[in-house]
Amino acid sequence: MRSNYxxxxxxxxxxxxxxxxxxxIGPKQTKEKTIKAxxxxxxxxxxxxxxxxxxxxxxxxxxNSIELEVKIKAWDGTAxxxxxxxxxxxxxxxxxxRKVSLKTMIDHQDPNKVSLNSSKGFHINYVIKMPxxxxxxxxxxxxxxxxxxxxxxxxxxxxxxxxQAGILGKGDLEIKFGNxxxxxxxKSSSIEIKHGNLQVKKATKLEIKxxxxxxxxxxxxxLEGMVEHGNISIEQVSKSIKWExxxxxxxxxxxxxxxxxxxxxxxxxxVRMNIDKAANFDFTATTTHxxxxxxxxxxKIDKGHIEESAKGPVNGGGNAAVDIxxxxxxxxLD
Amino acid sequence: MKEQxxxxxxxxxxLRQQQAEQEELEQDLTMDRLAQHWEGISNQLEEGxxxxxxxxxxxxxxxxxxxxxxxxxxxxxxxWGYHFYALQQRPSSDIVVVKTPELPLEIKxxxxxxxxTLREDIQQLQKRDTAQWIAPKTLEALEELExxxxxxxNELLEDQNGKVxxxxxxxxxxxxxxxxxxxxxxxxxxxxxSEEQLNYKEx
Numbered sequence: 025m026r027s028n029y030x031x032x033x034x035x036x037x038x039x040x041x042x043x044x045x046x047x048x049i050g051p052k053q054t055k056e057k058t059i060k061a062x063x064x065x066x067x068x069x070x071x072x073x074x075x076x077x078x079x080x081x082x083x084x085x086x087x088n089s090i091e092l093e094v095k096i097k098a099w100d101g102t103a104x105x106x107x108x109x110x111x112x113x114x115x116x117x118x119x120x121x122r123k124v125s126l127k128t129m130i131d132h133q134d135p136n137k138v139s140l141n142s143s144k145g146f147h148i149n150y151v152i153k154m155p156x157x158x159x160x161x162x163x164x165x166x167x168x169x170x171x172x173x174x175x176x177x178x179x180x181x182x183x184x185x186x187x188q189a190g191i192l193g194k195g196d197l198e199i200k201f202g203n204x205x206x207x208x209x210x211k212s213s214s215i216e217i218k219h220g221n222l223q224v225k226k227a228t229k230l231e232i233k234x235x236x237x238x239x240x241x242x243x244x245x246x247l248e249g250m251v252e253h254g255n256i257s258i259e260q261v262s263k264s265i266k267w268e269x270x271x272x273x274x275x276x277x278x279x280x281x282x283x284x285x286x287x288x289x290x291x292x293x294x295v296r297m298n299i300d301k302a303a304n305f306d307f308t309a310t311t312t313h314x315x316x317x318x319x320x321x322x323x324k325i326d327k328g329h330i331e332e333s334a335k336g337p338v339n340g341g342g343n344a345a346v347d348i349x350x351x352x353x354x355x356x357l358d
Numbered sequence: 359m360k361e362q363x364x365x366x367x368x369x370x371x372x373l374r375q376q377q378a379e380q381e382e383l384e385q386d387l388t389m390d391r392l393a394q395h396w397e398g399i400s401n402q403l404e405e406g407x408x409x410x411x412x413x414x415x416x417x418x419x420x421x422x423x424x425x426x427x428x429x430x431x432x433x434x435x436x437x438w439g440y441h442f443y444a445l446q447q448r449p450s451s452d453i454v455v456v457k458t459p460e461l462p463l464e465i466k467x468x469x470x471x472x473x474x475t476l477r478e479d480i481q482q483l484q485k486r487d488t489a490q491w492i493a494p495k496t497l498e499a500l501e502e503l504e505x506x507x508x509x510x511x512n513e514l515l516e517d518q519n520g521k522v523x524x525x526x527x528x529x530x531x532x533x534x535x536x537x538x539x540x541x542x543x544x545x546x547x548x549x550x551x552s553e554e555q556l557n558y559k560e561x
Contacts, residue, residue, distance in 0.1 A: 076517075077517070077519050077522055109518075130516075130517050132516040132517070133516070133517070133518045144518070144520060145519050145520060145521050145522065146519055147522075166519075166522050166523070166526065184526050200506070201506070201526070201529070201530075218502075219533060235499065236499065236533075236537065252495065253499075253537075253540070270495070271492075271544055292544065292548065313551055313552070313555055329555070330555050352548060352551060
């Protein structure tokens, strides 16, 4: 199977080289157009934005307006063809009530004339300035998204591109085939990410669903999530965490004394955790095909053939609880 | 000579008389036949029987023939005119010939090569993963990637932004191979671990 994999990668690399070479050889004529517009808005108004084949950058400013600048660039073998491509692209702009809608429209070309010539193409880049106390619904494909702060409700769908965001309000985010890096999520939020890594530095209440990528979280109050095929590293949880993961290691740097519940289920991965020494809680841990290591005084480990378990009160027990269940992995408590 | 001439003159007179008598007789005969024919028709009409065309060859006047040709041509023109009008009135989408768009040969070849090895690797994984440790989830992920690939293929045909889409399609294929490769490694690790535990149990 490995030889198949290498063989296919080689053929894909060769095809990629063909494309890039054709780009280098072919002549390239470019045509550009810039669209500028301004919309008066109030606090909590919604910006709805849909784009593909380009980047979106949203910056904050102090005024009560949305300032839009879209740069569209098309290139082809001749200036006429580049212009024809440019002419098929337009931005549909509307303002109704408390909503501003911006949508990239691309007229379809004759599907019978597909060209592999890479000297032909286009991109559509948005730069938007808006006040931070607004809501945002954004959809972007084949391009990166960079957002400063949006403190209202935020709904993002980013595919085949990376997301970088500052402070967001209540968020509902979907990222596919790209990484996401978020500074802070102020309100209850959910993130679904596939085939990419996720980093969130700070969040209050967060729900995560991730597949085929690593997760790195900072300070989180309440966390619930599931990761398949990826490693998880969390700096700190202060209230609760309910976690399930498969095929990846789980590491939680610090569980604060203020926590109520920690529930971790991991298959095919190790769990490493540090709980505040002063915390009092009831502890339960079981693993099959693995070992348990801990430094909690007076807590005995029961060892079976394929299973190990430990159960008991820590610092006299209390209202908080820690439950860890692992299949094919070790449990370590620092 | 005079006698011969006299005879001849006499003969001529006789001949003229005979001809006149014959013509008179023929005229009488024709009149009789015509009278008989009309009498027959009159009888048939009286009896209410449809008059049959005489079996003898009918001579159609040339002016009637032209009228018939003109009528046929008019009818033909009307039919053609109607069809032309109907064709013009039909919505244009109805008469567009839909062709199946095709991808460039380079992509087709890369697709075929990649799909062939993917099929082979999937079969191997399914064969080896008898306990269904990892194969179902891996197949689910591969199906999702296939869906994304097909969507990009459609976008490539419609939007014609070749470089971006082809790169993304190649990345999709590379991801699929990477997932399969990783799944096999994980499966090997699980199987090895299970065997070790089993041996430990037997000891």
